[in-house]
Amino acid sequence: MGTESQYLQYLLTGLTSGSIYALIALALVVTFNITGIFNLAIGEFVTIGALTAVSLREIGCPNLPAYLLAVMLAGCTGALMERTTIHPARRASILTLIIITIGVSIALRGAALLIWRTHPYTLPPFVDAAPLHFLGAVIVPQSLFVLALAVTAVGLLFAFFDFTYTGKAVRAAMLNQTAARLVGINPNRLSLFAFTFSGIIAALAGIFITPITTATYDMGFMLGLKGFVAAILGGVTNATGAIVGGVLLGIIEAFAAGTLSSGLKDAIAMVVMIVVLLTRPAGILGSPKNGG
Amino acid sequence: MFRRSFLLVLAALLAVAVFAAGCGKSKPAAGPEPAGETAKETYKIGAVVDISGPAASLGEPERDTLEMLEEELNAKGGIDGHPIDLIILDNKSNETEAVLAAKRLIEQEKVLAVIGCSQSSTSLAMVDTVTKSKVPMISMAASAKIVTPVEERQWVFKTAQSDIIVANKIARYLVKKGLKNVAFLSVNNAFGDSGLQNFEAAASENGINIILKEKFEATDTDMTAQLAKVKASKAQATVVWAIPPAASIVTKNFRDLGINMPLVHTHGIGNKKFLELAGDAANGVVAPLGKLLVAEQLPDSDPQKQVLLDYINDYQQKYNARPSTFGGHAHDAFNLVVRAIEQAGPDRAKIRDALEQITGYAGISGVFNLSPEDHNGLGEDSMVLVEIKEGKWQLLEL
């Protein structure tokens, strides 16, 4: 494999893992922009989506219904989480709320360990096709699906925010909660919506990525962390930033592993991230008002 | 306010104290007391297992095996009529917890011996505690550092094969196939690190050149970047030192990239999850494994065959699944302790001495020949080379 193919491979690899991070970053950004909270339990929703789909298939459910049910379950769990843990604490500080999400993630992870034990599971790829070759580099078709999901999700979000009444209401609330209340928009409903919706995105992400990454009870932890990094890297103020941040993080990791040191790839990614934060404190696509 | 805050803290601490003291008032223990107690006194054995946390895939089958064996032994009346009480604690794959768990077992429960832990790092963390308290410890982890230098490890034993055995077996296989230039990929944790060090030693001894060394994290989801370097290199074979799911992902990536060279794994893949996750990509993989996975294919003359088949049968009946080699390490640790207690009675120091005398014990991980110089007792015959063909383990050579 020549050096050009190698670099191209790093790019494709980065795109694969990057689109995974991007999806999770998207879920985080949506919640953050609507409620101001970072839902650090988001990784667990990825797990719920993936592992529920696995279990449903194991008892004989065909693919599509299994995936839909899994996603619905994740959405319901998100709603439940919001009603029982976020809503009662809505007047508390943001730090407290974030810490509550950490507590929820611990509980969910314990439940996942209980139900699914420590075994890794897998799902079949959506299409049974051979890896695609581009000039000596390789990408599996499933990765393209993940990327497509990320792009579609962003597209749908834009359509939602720009063309639907509810979407515009959400945007209004994001800009000014008091004014929104005055015109009759209910922030509590929005909070519920945010958590449900982000749970759904995360679960979908879980189902899409499992054919590549396999699923374990603790997959959510690392993915949630990287999603968080990606979200802030991209600038938490908009969905496109989440995608950009995710893909960028994936590519940095891949190039770091390939060209520098695979043992230090996480360290290098962190250094780059810190440098970005110091030079562009609002993240790559963020707006200055959220920055330093 | 100041005083009130302080009182609250004190109350919390006292609560901890009361509870911890309270849980010490459990059943009477058979500690190192002189002979002459009633014959039906319960013998207590402790176990510290990495049941949750990153090493849970090792600890779970170990915990399941230990519980199964405790049941079986008590059904047979225990050790010479003494029922046994096996107390299993979870160290959450965390060293500080391992130390605390060991202390709890030793001080509160007053166990005769401690089985543990699943990982080398958590096992090593307990060494100081068991040595100071003079309690025999049998680890289920692989690192040779657990039992050497033996002068500093008087109270510590282990049942898993040392990584150097695995490394040597791989090295010799590669030499036999004429594959002198290899790429080495390992997971970036203690397991992979030990593999790297041991393989480097085995390679230099056997004339193999490691021309490329790459690492990946246990939680990574894609290793194509590292494998791209392998593909571009002049390596003739690739050795991967990891456990599933990372090991399976590497294997899938390897095949996706179309890398055309032999792929060798280690005992880390010794469970059927690896096959499930890697699917067709696993075919052609060669690895040195404990005999458990190919028990049925062993010649009848093999001293371990019957023990292996019994274990598989019992485990299958109780848990409806095939046991893994990790469970096998727990099986051996339990049986070694039981044998030693049978020999020496409820005396920690005598149990330690008895452990050193055990020879010719055919266990799951191998045939154990312990001695004062060797607290592991396993040799190269404890592993066999296995190839994966059509999604099944095939014995390649003994």
Add this chain to the structure above:
Amino acid sequence: MLAAIGTIVCLPLVVNNAYLLSILIVIGLYAIIAQGLGILMGFAGQVSFGQAAFYGLGAYTAAILATRYGWPPLLCLFVAPFVPTLAALVIGRPILRLREHYLVLATLGFGILVFALFKEFTGFTGGPSGLGGIPYLRIGSLVLDGDREYFYLVWTILGLTLLGMANLTNSPVGRVFRAIHTSERAAEAVGIDAAALKLQAFALSAFLAGLAGGLYSFWVTFISPAPFGFTTSVEFVLMVVVGGLGTLWGPVLGAAIIVGLDKLLQWAVPLVLPGAGGEFEIIFFGIIFVLIMLFRPKGILVPGTLRVLTGEAAGGKKCCA
């Protein structure tokens, strides 16, 4: 106050149990770290998700100096906290300019970075396989190899830390911190150099974490990167928040709760649900944790800042007008 000290001193004499003493040692170590973080979060108002990195830097410095360079353990313990402090001073200036979640991410990134370095530089740190053979601490002819002696050592240091903190919060410096926390702009308007003070708080938190790290090394005599990862950093933040931000005893209480709750569940869960494994403990821990935060969102202890300001602190110190 004296009664309190008396209780702590007599505790090991009454509780002759290495297991319980070890729990208290762990609580003590974490309390020291949480104290430092508490100053940073409660008074200077900055969140750090990277304290475990400082903890680890202290632990590894002490261990490496003692094993690879053969320095006397006590000297290693004195030197150890300065390495993380130096690191904090170097990275602190730039990253403390960041606000809110960006600062969180920068400290988190720093933690991950240091963790990766611990794993990578095998020659120094022993890599993921760990570093063993750390000698016991020696004070003169007294060898600290027992849990009772170590309990006294750790809790004495914790006591001194608390004393120092109490003095700090009562002092003009403490009031300045609170001013920054309330409104950085207003504080700067009256000429306070907020950046310098935040840096000092950050360095102090690193110092304390490093000190705890050194103590940890000489207690367990074997360390590996595992205890110094992101999960531990999160636990420290949890301790400070649960205990009560901006209070003196909050971090200590928080440490006691996080460690104690864990052990309590270990004892209680098998009683209530026989045969239940560690999974239930994890679930209950998460649930109880969420419940604590729901009912006491500011943490269990509430700052008695008013009392302290008007001089009603237990020490009877009058604060200057």
